[in-house]
């Protein structure tokens with residue numbers, strides 16, 4: 001697995017196809033995999049927190065989620081050429097899982113939304129086996145119990161960051177049946193058609209962040225962090241060059 005560091009966070013520069021292949025090799029070997037989406041917000045919120053960084057870096061897969069990560073890689077003369085949006089990668093994992101007849105569990109979002117997300121996914125993927133859902137507002141212990149009762153192979157967790165990453169890190173040893181864990185942020189809201197994603201042409205010109213800002217203006221404070229992120233990556237690059 002080829003990785004590079006963005007402000008101390010590991011990010012895979014491997015292609016999406018290669019990642020899926022390796023994840024399902026691990027799956028066949030009954031190894032637990034955690035797939036974290038690394039976006040500028042996670043990096044900027046936690047780059048000074050060595051313990052958190054170690055927890056994230058301690059997992060095998062970190063995907064470059066967000067154009068900010070691609071820019072940062074460019075600034076660092078790295079190899080990451082394309083963004084892999086968490087929600088797109090979730091669909092890739094689901095598609096591949098059909099070959100293995102995997103049992104899938106969805107945890108997160110509001111009750112009606114998670115039910116709708118299940119319905120939409122089952123409509124889209126013929127033969128998809130979603131064996132259970134749990135809304136993201138029950139206490140963690142109940143969620144762990146519910147998930148274990150269903151005994152899934154793949155678990156998608158949509159609680160927002162950093163709650164979802166912490167849930168996976170803290171509970172993955174208790175969730176023995178699960179072989180693939182993936183936090184998915186607000187993806188259940190999109191899948192359920194409650195929240196619309198930007199049209200493809202906007203995604204393709206890397207302006208999805210602007211579309212989200214217009215649709216959810218309260219995201220402005222989160223978006224400002226993107227500017228801070230690029231600035232800190234630039235400073236870090238200058239500092240590292242001087243040190244050499």
Ligand code: UDP
Pocket residue numbers: 108109110135136137158159160161163184185186187188189
């Ligand atoms: N959420 C949840 N439980 C909580 C807090 C949030 O299930 O205690 C859900 C919320 O309903 C939404 C998602 O987590 O579906 C958060 O989405 P957000 O847009 O913050 O995530 P992003 O995609 O930006 O990481």
